[in-house]
Amino acid sequence: MRTIDWVDGAVELVDQTLLPDKCLMLRIHTVEELVDAIRRLAVRGAPALGVAGALGVVLADGDPARIAALRAARPTAVNLAWGVDQAAAHLSEGREAVLAAALRVRDDDIAACLAMGERGADLLEGDRLRIMTVCNTGGLAAVERGTALGVVQTLHERGRLAEVLALETRPLLQGARLTTWELARMGAPHRLIADSAGPYLLAKGEVDAVLIGADRIAANGDTANKIGSYALALGAERAGVPFVVVAPESTIDPGTPSGEHIEIEDRGADEVVAVRGVRLAPEGTRALNPAFDVTPHDLITAIVTDQRVIRP
Numbered sequence: 388m389r390t391i392d393w394v395d396g397a398v399e400l401v402d403q404t405l406l407p408d409k410c411l412m413l414r415i416h417t418v419e420e421l422v423d424a425i426r427r428l429a430v431r432g433a434p435a436l437g438v439a440g441a442l443g444v445v446l447a448d449g450d451p452a453r454i455a456a457l458r459a460a461r462p463t464a465v466n467l468a469w470g471v472d473q474a475a476a477h478l479s480e481g482r483e484a485v486l487a488a489a490l491r492v493r494d495d496d497i498a499a500c501l502a503m504g505e506r507g508a509d510l511l512e513g514d515r516l517r518i519m520t521v522c523n524t525g526g527l528a529a530v531e532r533g534t535a536l537g538v539v540q541t542l543h544e545r546g547r548l549a550e551v552l553a554l555e556t557r558p559l560l561q562g563a564r565l566t567t568w569e570l571a572r573m574g575a576p577h578r579l580i581a582d583s584a585g586p587y588l589l590a591k592g593e594v595d596a597v598l599i600g601a602d603r604i605a606a607n608g609d610t611a612n613k614i615g616s617y618a619l620a621l622g623a624e625r626a627g628v629p630f631v632v633v634a635p636e637s638t639i640d641p642g643t644p645s646g647e648h649i650e651i652e653d654r655g656a657d658e659v660v661a662v663r664g665v666r667l668a669p670e671g672t673r674a675l676n677p678a679f680d681v682t683p684h685d686l687i688t689a690i691v692t693d694q695r696v697i698r699p
């Protein structure tokens with residue numbers, strides 16, 4: 388199954404807001420519909436956003452306002468703007484050239500995730516690995532296979548995976564809803580943990596490596612990823628556990644010198660005071676909702692891309 392693709396003149400994508408209860412495809416014909424799908428996380432995860440951005444330019448029919456709106460639909464994952472730019476660079480050559488460029492972004496993502504899976508699995512030492520991860524970095528965050536969860540998949544295929552401890556990933560529960568769904572489909576052993584249990588389980592020696600994805604990697608290696616990543620990096624450093632970022636080269640942003648320059652999306656109070664429409668906090672409670680945090684490069688053991696291993 389492909390999470391996102393171009394099918395019969397429209398963008399088709401898995402509506403991730405419905406998972407794990409239903410796995411339904413959305414057909415998207417306009418940039419406005421695509422921007423809405425991106426904002427409400429029907430499509431999400433940096434590599435998938437890159438493909439969405441590229442395919443969205445085909446739907447934009449060269450309209451600069453639509454292309455700008457698409458490019459800005461979410462600010463933190465650089466892949467969205469990168470994907471838009473890859474396709475938009477061919478606007479002067481006509482629609483077929485834009486479509487061909489967008490399909491290259493899709494195909495390159497499929498190849499990149501395979502390469503990251505192999506390289507990441509080669510890098511890790513040990514036969515029966517216990518992996519901790521946050522958010523969802525699987526096929527749902529890309530096209531076919533994922534980044535950090537792509538490494539997990541390769542480890543599992545090689546018979547080297549003991550277990551995955553998946554953080555639930557409040558507020559939107561990408562770990563609880565999506566990562567568990569993907570791991571179950573893979574047949575990979577896993578247990579779900581509350582986000583706050585992560586550093587404790589690292590300290591107890593229950594984890595051999597932490598694998599995370601990335602939304603933007605600054606030139607100095609500082610890495611923005613789902614909120615909760617930084618706490619795991621601190622816990623991993625203290626416990627002496629490798630902390631590995633897995634991301635395609637397109638997630639590296641040479642135009643951003645360091646983490647403090649990365650714009651962190653705040654998604655508003657509603658997602659924090661309620662879970663899937665059920666209010667938890669008293670009416671009127673104010674909340675902060677940073678969707679990402681930044682892990683400084685000195686807490687990162689290695690960054691595995693589709694082309695190399697970087698040791699920041």
Ligand SMILES: CSC[C@@H](O)[C@@H](O)C(=O)COP(=O)(O)O
Pocket residue numbers: 428431432433434464521522523524525528529533534535561599600601602612613614678
């Ligand atoms: C391979 S996905 C890498 C990141 O995009 C992922 O870890 C993440 O933080 C996704 O956040 P989301 O808000 O669900 O788009």
